[in-house]
């Protein structure tokens with residue numbers, strides 16, 4: 001073992017076997033060497049396990065985007081340790097090509113990045129870059145467009161700029177999904193969509209997670225969607241992780257949530273109130289239907 005290897009062996013943490021994303025003491029400062037230096041991330045410790053659906057929430061400027069942009073090395077690690085699907089992104093020269101195919105990144109307002117003359121070309125762009133041949137990439141594009149609920153034959157030759165807002169968002173998502181990523185990282189994927197568009201995107205993401213085992217990390221400012229969909233919620237505050245726990249537990253802390261200018265989801269507030277009156281429901285029930293079923297079941301059981 002060389003001296004350099006020995007030093008590295010000492011500082012490289014053990015990555016849990018089931019971790020898709022593992023950050024330890026990750027820090028990031030914008031404009032580090034200037035008078036405008038801004039510490040955007042401080043001592044972030046965060047693990048996302050394979051197959052999990054994790055949400056990141058937090059006030060504007062809390063560091064959410066800065067964190068997720070590290071995950072496909074759009075922002076390079078300055079200090080601390082970051083491992084994504086086995087790739088050490090704190091290394092001097094990580095293998096970014098393999099990583100970028102496995103980590104699907106959906107930026108905020110991804111439709112702004114549509115650029116090709118036709119929808120088909122746009123969805124195929126990433127695959128072409130990765131050297132997938134024409135027939136195969138058209139098939140993969142077709143599958144991806146179908147997945148996001150668009151009619152391939154109707155839409156493939158249209159200009160992305162002639163589509164509605166919701167359709168553009170879905171085409172942009174299809175471009176990411178066409179690569180069949182193992183991790184889907186999304187920065188506010190439902191921002192600016194109407195309620196139906198939001199519901200469609202969420203149901204797609206949930207089914208990718210539950211049916212295909214895709215690991216999901218989603219930044220969101222909509223506490224209701226986070227509450228109903230995420231297995232775990234990570235709250236960023238001033239570049240730090242303030243909370244990291246399942247949604248039902250998190251939103252029992254009403255005072256802390258409101259102090260961070262975040263909203264307590266309606267169903268969480270309702271369940272908290274029921275609990276204050278002695279009605280305890282399983283932590284797993286969060287949607288209106290689930291809570292209703294649990295309350296109904298309680299009423300049907302005679303007092304034991």
Ligand SMILES: Nc1ncnc2c1ncn2[C@@H]1O[C@H](COP(=O)(O)OP(=O)(O)O)[C@@H](O)[C@H]1O
Pocket residue numbers: 030031038039040058059060061062063064065066067
């Ligand atoms: N390109 C940049 N240059 C300088 N400061 C930035 C830049 N991007 C973000 N910041 C600052 O870093 C902090 C974290 O920003 P960001 O990660 O975008 O937070 P969020 O996504 O939670 O709103 C904020 O204070 C923001 O002003």
Ligand SMILES: [Mg+2]
Pocket residue numbers: 064065066187
């Ligand atoms: Mg952001």
